[in-house]
Amino acid sequence: QVQLVESGEGLVQPGGSHLLSCAASGVTYSSNCMAWFRQAPGEGREEVAAINTGDLGDGETFYVTSTKGRFTISQDVTKHTVYLHMSRLKERDTAVYYCAARDGRSCGEWLESDFVFWGQGTQVTVSS
Secondary structure: OOEEEEEOOEEEOOOOOEEEEEEEEOOOOOOEEEEEEEEOOOOOEEEEEEEEEOOOOOOOEEEOOOOEOOEEEEEEHHHOEEEEEEOOOOHHHOEEEEEEEOOOOOOOOOOHHHOOEEOOOEEEEEOO
8 A cells, every 4th residue: 555644734933944755655666756736825736846756776866947046855765755855945836745756667757647646745834
């Protein structure tokens, strides 16, 4: 049974930093792609960052323009856990953040439709 369990829900002040984590079980972690997506109120789900996972993956990371330089995706291979460290947060970063995994393939273009497994989502609110 595949499980992606996100943690790190919270309220953060603008300009602050925050860390999300996603623990994966039941997926092929040794060579896969895991990513973070987010969905703001009234908006569609959008890409945030992705990483080629595991000891057989190359660890390459991918970002979208709005998060590059502010967010960092990383992994702990031994724990099958992916992290999203967010810094210089803005109010428009407020969203439900979702962890997602592919089916054993590397990220490539990492379109939302490529991801088979999803976490339940965790709320991040940026507000003073």
